Amino acid sequence: MNLTIKNRFTAELPADADTSNTTRQVANACFSYVLPTIPSNPKLIHASIETAAMIGLTEEDIRSETFTAVFSGKKILDGTTPYAMCYAGHQFGNWAGQLGDGRAINLTEIEYKNQSYTLQLKGAGKTPYSRNADGLAVLRSSIREHLCSEAMHHLGIPTTRSLSLMLTGDSVLRDILYNGNPAYEKGAVVCRVAPSFIRFGSFEIFAARNDLKNLQLLADFTIKYYYPEIISEGKDKYLDFFKTVAGNTRKMIIGWQRVGFVHGVMNTDNMSIHGITIDYGPYGWLEDYNPHWTPNTTDLQHKRYRYVNQPEIALWNLYQLANALYPLIEETSGLEEILNAYAIQFERDYSEMMRGKIGIALHNPEDTALVTGLVENLQLSETDMTLFFRNLSTITKTDTPEGALVKVQDAFYKPEEIKDRISDTWIFWFTQYIHRINKEMASDNQRKASMDAVNPKYVLRNYMAQLAIEAADKEDYSLLEEIHDVLKKPYDNQPGYEKWFAKRPDWAREKVGSSMLSCSS
Known part of the structure; x- marks a missing residue:
């Protein structure tokens, strides 16, 4: 397995001076070095051949013991120093302070065919940002993340990708409905792939702490490597950066609305500066066309993140990013102009998208x-x-x-x-x-x-994912493979798979995992 290592994030941005893996507030740092929890008996149960090829890995690589060891967290690649990122965020509209990668560990950055990618394990164990949690993930949520990442990509919606899905061999205690009935589930790890995992909250934490030095360092780093087309200087550089992020975010949300996808947890720490969909938790697709539906049990009372609200929430989140970048610009007019333009352009894009849907x-x-x-x-x-x-x-x-x-x-x-x-x-x-x-x-x-070409025939309905989860829990991965294959061609007529082009069955209306979901993973 041959990967070209490019550790730019850790080489050019400030690290946490404390190298202990203890839960704490982390100051003056973009990340903390931390090693994944070593799994007892890792086993690969599914991998995306397409995602592997995207980063320069072959099917032979996937079958190797090294692949299983590296992407389960059992082995660290030579020349790499895994880390968890420090960021803050607004959760359900309220400032939450420091959050960070509580159950995600970035293995390394790589380069392939002049494209950069960050490889991240989700569910790889405790980090300084885990708060009271264990940093682990279960098979149930990992299957959902693995399937949805690839489903969204093939729908043409910008997203993180999922390289692999591993069992760890360990049990994880989870209270799936937060009702005081925890149970042990199979532990799992997903390897996520993205240009980077820098979020709106990555800037918010420095602005909130008045750490303007690191705020500018992170902004300059992000522009240099991910928006090299921005060649302006001074405050105009940061305005152009914000404008581009706003535009990419708008296009992503239009994609969500087009296919009926509901993210479920549009907190600012779950918003990528690349305008890609990240953090697949309690997501879902509209089954019946109910604009006020949210898949998230935590959001059931206020429905802040319901389908019809997603465009407005994206704009609200962009306001928070604008506030975070303000110290680098020190005037509001340019930021306000971009935010106002977002709302106007979204209406135009939405109208065009809907006309496309009806031909x-x-x-x-x-x-x-x-x-x-x-x-x-x-x-x-x-x-x-x-x-x-x-x-x-x-x-x-x-x-x-x-x-x-x-x-x-x-x-x-x-x-x-x-x-x-x-x-x-x-x-x-x-x-x-x-x-x-x-x-x-x-x-x-x-x-x-x-x-x-714009109205998919196949989407990842929650009951489909739940069926795959239940089968996988019995060590039957054939349904996981079948659904993964179907979702690669969501706009095509696929003979033999017509059973997935059907309304939600009645049994799925109230079943846990098929209707509402929690953030438990």
Whole structure:
């Protein structure tokens, strides 16, 4: 196994002077050196061949004992010094102070084909930032992270990648529902891959402590290696950096909204400065189109991170990053201009995204009302978002409104409700829709192809992940492999896998792991 080691983060940024692995406040440092907890009997249960190839590893490498040892935390690569990052954050809108990598340990940075990657183990043990936790992870949450990272990538949404999923051979005590009933589960480790794991909170901690020297060091480092296209100087450099981060974040959120993904924990420490999706905890996809749904039990009361709120929360988080960068700029006008532009551009991007989902290429004034009407209709009766938009592409210019409604009926969870007022409302909308697509230049087949390219047929529904988890807990990894393969081609028709293009089964409505999830991992 041959990796080109490039330890820029630890070489150029300040380290914690205390090398003990004790829970504490860490000052004047971007990271702390820490070794992974050595697993008793590591075993590779799945790896992404694509992610391995991305960083220069072969299938032969994956099969090697060295791969299992390194990416389980049992062996440290020569020339590397693993570390946990120091950062702060706002959690559920409240300042939480120092947080940091409580259960993640960065193994090293590497370079392959002029691209840089950070390799990080999640669930590798205690760090100075673990607070009262053990820093470990269980098979349940690790499978969810492993599957979702790759699913999001193939959906075309910027994300961390997942290289490998390992069992550690050790048991981990977890209270899955935080209800006072802890139980032992199988321990596991995921190797995550990203350009870096620098977060909004990485800047917030230095600003909060008035450590302007390290704030500037981190900002300059980030721009130098991850935004080299920024060539401005002085305050303009940091404004350009913030503008680029805001733009990348906006594009990521548009992707989430397009496929119905709900992150569940959009705290500022879970926001990447690369505009990529990180930290897959209690996430989920909209099953029925309920804009107010959140998958997170912790967020159940206030639903701060519900689907419809994600664009606004991203903007709120960007405000916190702006506040953190303010000491480097010392004026608000430029930052405010970028934040105001985010909101305006998001509305434009959202409108374009929704027109793409319904197959409207030409922009007409009536499109806004058409989209608004659709969003309202989807909430009249429980309607599967993924099935509805995928089936919408089968409607032709010559269909009747009544015929169009029949073509999407599989998306309704309670088809018996589609009558009287609800049926009339849908038929009215389809009358408008068919009239609208007849104004389009594209043929029915062309429109269907463009719609199918943005409306996935297969997404990682929570019940799918739960089935894979339950099978894996019995040492059957075939379902994990099957779902992983299906999600590599989410926009394609895949013969033999039609069972995954279906509404959530009734048993999954209330089942733990298939509906609501906690942050427990």
